[in-house]
Amino acid sequence: MNIENLKHMLSKGVARAAAFVGAVALLMAVSGTAHAEVPGESQFVFNTFSFLVHGFLVMWMACGFAMLEAGLVRTKNTSMQCLKNITLFSIASIMFYLVGYNLMYDGVDGGFMGSISMWAQDDSAAAAGKFVGDDAVGYSAASDFFFQLVFVATAASIVSGTVAERVKLWSFLLFTVILTGFIYPIQGSWQWGGGWLAELGFADFAGSTLVHSCGGWAALTGALIIGARKGKYAADGTVTPLPGSNLPLATLGTFILWLGWFGFNGGSQLAMGSAADAIAIANIYINTNIAAAGGVVACVILTQLIYKKVDLTMALNGALAGLVSITAGPDTPSLGLAAIIGAIGGVIVVVFVPLLDKLKIDDVVGAIPVHLIAGIWGTMAVPISSDGATFYAQAVGVVSIGAFVLVTSAIVWFVLKMVMGGIRVSEEDEIAGLDQAECGLEAYPEFRGSQTI
């Protein structure tokens, strides 16, 4: 553990917890019930276990993205979508170890990035029993690494969904290497690493901007540079729907993401070793849940009113947009406000999905409205309930990270285009499907027959 990590914790709730524990300790010392406090080593175990449990929930989100995307692409590209998702998680796991973690957390100190070095576990201070006193160690460094690592893959999964059905496998994988090893960690260091945004007072509790908008900007850049799928947009402006091939699978993916989000937001409290932390996490859980519910209900009602039918994929994306919207500040709103924040996320989906089609930006799974637009909304909504946050600092964070990710990912996509001989598969391969062209395995070899597009 290093000073930046401590800052990271401090910026995200441990300060309150520490103050609280101090107050309680004083109270107890006075009242003679000192033993009721959580002992230092118990705090260490609680904090570490919170990282692990909430971390495995976030890891599970990788499966959620895989299922959501596999259900929303056509059968001829389904194996490829599964392959991309399990491989991007693997790449993120390795790149964050090799360079990403330290680039994000090591020695940022108010600046623009950390050190270029491999993460090396350092639990020696804890092993020496330093749970108390001035140089207290609060959690296992490995558990923090695990929790931060599973966040990285989320950003890459977002890109995967948007550019599906036409991006070349290896171009996408190389983009993922750069995104998870460099782009994500550098912008992440600005806030969670204790960089310049953190000093400015930017607030992004669990990553509406740092994770979801980051992935969303990279996805948007990809969609613009790669272009739309063949047959999606006619010259006369008509839009041909290319419906997802397996909606129960997409529903499964959404439920997995909803479940995983308790880890995403709850674990971002970064501590569980006191009653104050436990209370904070519990409030985060219920706010997260009701924001998703608000997103669903908004989409169900709106699509009924607008289209006279309720659109399942909008409802699913409504849940996700609700979740993204509450992620920047799940700790401070009341339940009612959290429901409204989530519901506005749902409205964003209903408005922006057709709008992107008008702009001929082909976003296969709707990730740009869900992660980018709802992520911006959620970030700007933080000052409504959080005293510390200002609209100015929020706007600076949104714009600066947006600009950084737009520019860097555009550069990477262009470099890949030159180096790899194009980042898009040939027209023949696109028509035949990526499964046959690049993967050699059909997703449902016995079910084909009525495929027309």
Place this chain on the structure above:
Amino acid sequence: MNIENLKHMLSKGVARAAAFVGAVALLMAVSGTAHAEVPGESQFVFNTFSFLVHGFLVMWMACGFAMLEAGLVRTKNTSMQCLKNITLFSIASIMFYLVGYNLMYDGVDGGFMGSISMWAQDDSAAAAGKFVGDDAVGYSAASDFFFQLVFVATAASIVSGTVAERVKLWSFLLFTVILTGFIYPIQGSWQWGGGWLAELGFADFAGSTLVHSCGGWAALTGALIIGARKGKYAADGTVTPLPGSNLPLATLGTFILWLGWFGFNGGSQLAMGSAADAIAIANIYINTNIAAAGGVVACVILTQLIYKKVDLTMALNGALAGLVSITAGPDTPSLGLAAIIGAIGGVIVVVFVPLLDKLKIDDVVGAIPVHLIAGIWGTMAVPISSDGATFYAQAVGVVSIGAFVLVTSAIVWFVLKMVMGGIRVSEEDEIAGLDQAECGLEAYPEFRGSQTI
């Protein structure tokens, strides 16, 4: 937190835990090892974390029901089934906040319902450090809200499965509003809110009656009022099987429910802050697991003997019936008795699924045998191993809750029938499928072809 919550806790195991902790404290004071006890604030964190972890497992059951039901309906109704399940969970999340929680827990005091008011989080006592002494606070109020909330959706999911493939979307959603906001909380207050059934000595640890039979009665009422699917029962008494379209999905749903049930029953201990609680939860886990196993094995053997083939859907329902059967009293039986209680749940499935068909009650997924009949069986089986419970009190609970839910849900269905212009889709829409009629999206647009019914 209020007195009713405390009662709720007291009635479900904390009394034993508290007595135990007291005894241990005494022992330790005598032997001079006082520091070995769990400190007050640690208890608070343990209790809260138990609610959160077990709560997210129960939330996951919503996905289990969605997958089970999506797999057991025909392809033409699959999107609708997914939509209903994610929306009902969202409605439950909002209604329980707006009115349900306080109707169930606030000021019931031996009576028939609580107050009509919104739930408002109150963790201020804990925030003041009151973990010890006479006015001790044991857990975060928000974590308790989360745990109770995820239970509500289970009851609504049960209805969803039975009335599938012919109920109108909006009639079902409005029914869900009333069920989760009023019917479920009122009958729940009788026992878990500290109402008249609790005073009578009724025992229902995790809800064989309060959750599963409650949902089952509402489902039965719905099935009777809405009627059977077209083509299911011929005038001459022959029954046409309408097979589920995706059995691996139904299997996935069953495994999810099995996993979630560790949260459902284990978390209902409502505390984890002492060795006694931890021991109780561990015993609940293994009893829950073996009851499900008993249900499966009973169904596998019985269907082989009766039909000369083993029926997968019966085996899946056998697991669920075993789980429902043990839910009223997972804490007291031995492992052997738990296996037998679960196996009898399996027998119920094999007997009642064809019996309902004889009675022309069309239960699409078999939810009435699994949740209603096995729920009654489980409730009546509690006195076998629990000293405190009596068959009289159990019967009073089963009958009174059955009558209440039957009558109130029948009223709601009839009112919806009048107000909504029918609660059932038109014959054309039923033949075309609800996905096309109400949802506008096919579940598997590329797989159609051999659909005949």
Place this chain on the structure above:
Amino acid sequence: MNIENLKHMLSKGVARAAAFVGAVALLMAVSGTAHAEVPGESQFVFNTFSFLVHGFLVMWMACGFAMLEAGLVRTKNTSMQCLKNITLFSIASIMFYLVGYNLMYDGVDGGFMGSISMWAQDDSAAAAGKFVGDDAVGYSAASDFFFQLVFVATAASIVSGTVAERVKLWSFLLFTVILTGFIYPIQGSWQWGGGWLAELGFADFAGSTLVHSCGGWAALTGALIIGARKGKYAADGTVTPLPGSNLPLATLGTFILWLGWFGFNGGSQLAMGSAADAIAIANIYINTNIAAAGGVVACVILTQLIYKKVDLTMALNGALAGLVSITAGPDTPSLGLAAIIGAIGGVIVVVFVPLLDKLKIDDVVGAIPVHLIAGIWGTMAVPISSDGATFYAQAVGVVSIGAFVLVTSAIVWFVLKMVMGGIRVSEEDEIAGLDQAECGLEAYPEFRGSQTI
């Protein structure tokens, strides 16, 4: 709890933890901060909760195997594969209670098996408050039973995948009875029960050999005795691919297994009641994760180089082989070494899947390379990073358990062949599919049409 259990704990990390706690206690006594230590009862709760949380993750692996196998068989055998998996988990739950647990853990004492007796819960010592002192009780006996139980089913699941699509249902189920009640527990007692292998110094932290190779040997024996599927291997040596029918389902299964493996390896620390244990578990999590990632990346790169296309099923099996490879020693390697150990697991998949086909050993899901060969590799790799382990002891463990499982499972398969009138379905039934022949339910009744093999 008995002495063997304690040994089991001692051999797996508690010794280190205990020594550490002792050192910390001393340090604190000297420095006057005694209250910072985890109190005895808190340790009890932490340890028990670790068994429960990690246990439910391992239980979830049963679903992972079901989905993986259901996705990798053809549609005509998919219901059967689901049925086998939920039934084998149920049988394991009952047999391990009736005889397996005590055969594995009760009174082994350096020998070759425990007692033949039913497991009986004994949490009385804990209930008497014995968390401290010489006869300290560290966890709930029921939670340990739960954790060990869910491991048993894993071994049986491995067999299920290899012999799929031609084994008779009841022959397989009876084999499972013997495997989970006798074969697995006896060889398990040699190491985890404190038997002769443990005394020899064999090291197998979470079961590369005891669980995965054990299942792998039983699967190999089954594949050899039952023979290949009709049409798989022609007389002229050509191999006909029989592609899996639902690759997103197989991907789901792989992600479930990856998630469950955090429980499998992390929970095998067998304690969480100290900072040392928490640190160990956190390191196990990140090593487990990066080993899986290494397996995926190795398979993705190798199949691209060899076949010019990336094979999704190889990538999925690469993840699993990486996980199996790290399972024997996830606590000691550095992250870099763990990634390499996992990557070599991936290489094993790419090499051995075609090799088995050359040998005409028909392994439907690739379980033999993943669980048997990678399990051997993982076991032999332990001494690279673990000071205590020797290549000699590792080889003795691999060979002795291999010989025992090969011989006993061969005997069981042969006895079943005689008693059951063959362990393989008729040629007609195999062509028609096991779903129709033995299960009577099609997995996807509306999707058939293009089935050719």
